[in-house]
Amino acid sequence: MSRSYCDRVSRRQALRLGSVGLIGGLTLPRLLELEATAGNGKEAKAKSVIFLFLEGGPSTIDMWDLKPEGPAEIRGPYQPISTKVPGTFVGEHCPLSAAIADKFTIVRSHSHKDNGHSTGYHYCMTGYKAAFADGQAGGTPNNLLFPSLGSIVSRELGPRGNIPTYVNLPDPMEAGGPGFYGPAHAPFVLETDPVQPDFEVRDLRLPPGVSEGRMERRRKMLAAVEQQNKAQQSGRTNVMSTYYEKAYSMITAPDARKAFDISAESDKTRERYGYTSLGQCALLARRLVEAGSRFVGVDNGSWDTHFSQFPSLKEDLIPSADRAFSALVTDLDERGMLESTLVVMMGEMGRTPQINARAGRDHWSMTQAILWAGGGVKQGQVIGATDNRCAYPTTEPYGVEDVICTLFHQMGIDTNKTYYTPLGRPVPIVNGGRVIPGLV
Template structure:
């Protein structure tokens, strides 16, 4: 997990900060983790059992090769055929056979419009629910959930699993500050020896040595307590470092990351791909009390070889893993309190270019959303005969973000304050899509 940290350069307090950071750093625990925990506590909100798993398809998934096929569109129809799902009247791409069997559990939004049609700011719009502006950086929905929903002791509230994140997919806590950023796991969950380095002490660090390090930290607290009381950045640090220690020593969070505890059959059900195992890990993390898990699965910018890429590389692991996640959550009774949202940042052009690809298209796209009271087995919205324009039940990325927060019990109209004291709604221009919950 990466967070920026700031240290005063004057006086005893800065010396204490240095010693503190050194003590915790020797255990592989960053100062930013304690910052994150401190700011989460300052949010002053109650705990909720609801959680979210957000899957970002970096590059822009083609709606025409996934949720909104147009087999009668002539030259722009593409190579794939629609297949029936377990819900009469709903069809999806033939290369989504697993998700076809789970259609009763999710809602397809075929009427999403006004995406920005470019990668960086387009994904920021989807991830925050706000159109980017030069004067302010909005927080990711994951950071909003982290602020609003606390996790059990020893469990981070926001975890990021960048399976294959592109450089243009930037996750940010924005004006909420780095303390509400994610605990980012860089390791590949499909690797045979997968483990999270940030959660394991350096080699040779015994429980006795861990306790000795903590005792040293407590002595430093006592020695410099009076000088710290005037420093807002350090006051009350004891309690928050104690939480950081809790995470380091938490058997529950370590066990959540231990995928080998799952049966071989369950791991095979999700698929042994990096995405499949990350989705399984996301379920385990939510089960342990993490409030939001985000996954980035890139490669969807199919300007070239769109059909081959979709058929061979992109759709199979996503289809298998997403279907397994939905069914697994349902079987465990977790889907009713876990939001699952899968989306890219734009759609793709109806026209097929000379390289057998589809280019950027912001006028129409599709999303899938499920759980937390969202009614499955329905399609909301429609596009015209070629998938070019939305012609029924339009909504925007801001509307979907507002609806996702609503499903989690977080009013999108709630106001925060920027560092300059300016009040601002979480999602400024969105409105809840009521049909999702009908």
């Protein structure tokens, strides 16, 4: 299916149009623009973030906060199992994570009041409530004003080499855009899944028949034209200039091509992460932060389990997340990267305690467990608790702003900073919040 963007140009058309531009065959600049429009910090513990987002709402009560003493219509069919941390239990389909529970912390009392998918996603990715009703966003990304977490990290910390500072895998995150920060802080989006056997990052190489010398001459010609017309440049012209510079640095950088080459990993390592979209995206995320990326957001869908959820959770969703998360944390630890890489796994909401008439669970944002590892957070803990139905926190609840504040704190980003939109509206980096007590 050909995806259309807000300027009514599809990706296929963009590829075709790019081949006849001044830099003939260079389609990546236009692609970068479409990805955005469709959609220097302090010393700190965390140098990078890998943000695993389970879109649709993972079922906390079936994974990380089981209620075995509850009635059947609440507890579900799964049993708790012990973990490496005495006294801490998780769901029976999370055995790999259970075996490394001493390397991460579960925050069980995350809670907010947005039960919508698009609006909840917007809230979690920006820290601001959406100005649209759920299901009426009208595009990806939908955060046209407020910058996403990755875009804030990009602006505050800047790049490390030629690797994209902010990346979305495998597709654009629904609220992952730069907002009023503009194209310089938009994510690089693959729009191709590393689990596919023919996986390749499109346009991350010179066009056939174009040498590096020829490309450099074209770049100089473009720079000369832009310099002559600099006084007249504005709006879209300046935006395109940003994308051309980003595209050129990517195409001419061997380290960027190397970082995206997941085929360089051994079969053993790839199997360790699991041959699933989430597993291979997590592995590619590790390669990217190892090469210099600051924020890698992984969007993993299909967690909206309204009906017949237990077979799909058991056979597909939970094992995939369990394997990907445990492999990522262990791999980072073995490579000496865990202390400097913050790993967060969450969704926009949890699921209802009550199993519905269709053998599923519905939207429930009042309780959700979030997993935190690396980046200076404490390990082997459970923070917060919920009632015997996993319906509401029985300890201090921690909201979206607290999650964001903690993430930025670990990266050395000043959470008191405020930027102003082109119309002069003040937008604080974090709209309130605090560092989650006991987590760091």
